Amino acid sequence: MYMKMFRWLGTGKGYITVLYNLGLMLVLGGTLGFLMEKITDLLGYEVHEIEHFDDRGKADKLQ
């Protein structure tokens, strides 16, 4: 019975580690991403959307 319980706990711990690693990376990624946005705002660096297509002329359209 103890062996069963340990095996179950082992599996449980494995899942916790997986969730912890995955959660930590996603939370860290999201948080640092938004934090970096705020930092550049604070530094006064304006980030605009890139002009991918030039609507003023035909030249910018992809072939």
Place this chain on the structure above:
Amino acid sequence: MITFPILPGIEINLFLLVFIGFTVGIVGAFIGVGGGYMITPALMVLGFPANFAVGVGITHITAKSFIATVRHKQLGNVDAKLGVLMIAGTMAGVEIGVRLLNWVRDRGVADEAVLTASIIVMLIIGGYIVWESTKSKTKLDEMAQRRERLPRDMQLSSIPKRLQGIEIPPMIHFAKSRLTISLWAVLAVGFFTGALAGFMGVGGGFVRVPSLVYLIGMPSIIAVGTDLFEIIISGGYSIIRHTMSGNVIIYAAVLMVFGGSVGAQIGAIGTRYVRGVSVRYVLGYSVFLVSLGSMFKLAHILIGENISWIQKGAQVIIFGSMVILVVMIVALILMAAIYRRGGKIPVWAASLVWERE
């Protein structure tokens, strides 16, 4: 120097760990790849065993791609709709690619043959990107000589037009990329790139970005942001797989993420300063770098495991090439900044940088 309980007796240089995250962050966010092919050898140079180098690398790539995607989204470089649809095809393709690889191995085909095939594919992809980018740049230079207004992006593949012409319903319009294409074409391209990546045993960013550009017809810089968005999902799946295999040292990954968070800003914001052709140039050379790494791996298999200098040499060359890619990107950004302020830059560089705000 820091140590990890799981790696007794191995001391890792903390500064270099953060520095690797930083440099790969710049390159990855600029060309839209995770950069596992650069991180793994670099971490091995630091002293990580191969399995941990792969696990730590892929774990940090997920967070770093998230950070880069947030910035690319702000820059308008992410076509989330296309990314989500394509990932379905990609995941199925990766599974088939891995199964195909196992099937080939079961039939007695040696690892050397599989690796040689992968190298040839990579050389073809890298060669095509560099060839096409050179042709596009020549065309841009000619336009500049005629004093015509230069576009942000231009590529010479005729495949997107043909693929967009196949009208099998449902046809889907992607407003961000300004293209209308059959759902089946998107899934097929995702499947094809996924299968290729699965067969070659790589993450696949360097296959997906050129496919998005040359097959789907997406502007290069949007392809970069969209691929990083896809990596969040595929990287998340890899974290699960590697954690279950016990290959992840989460604290090492966290340290790299901090370096990568700054590097990713430079790489992502750097796309504001360049034309699409510059992104493709760096991507092309980066693919050659991957094939170089695989060539050393092949030499290592063919000559034998006792010759460790080959492995060390490969790691050092790849580590050095990573720095060269960063220098290329930073040089492009600096030249664009100088050009925008009315300064002089080499004539050949004028068609690579974006002169307007």
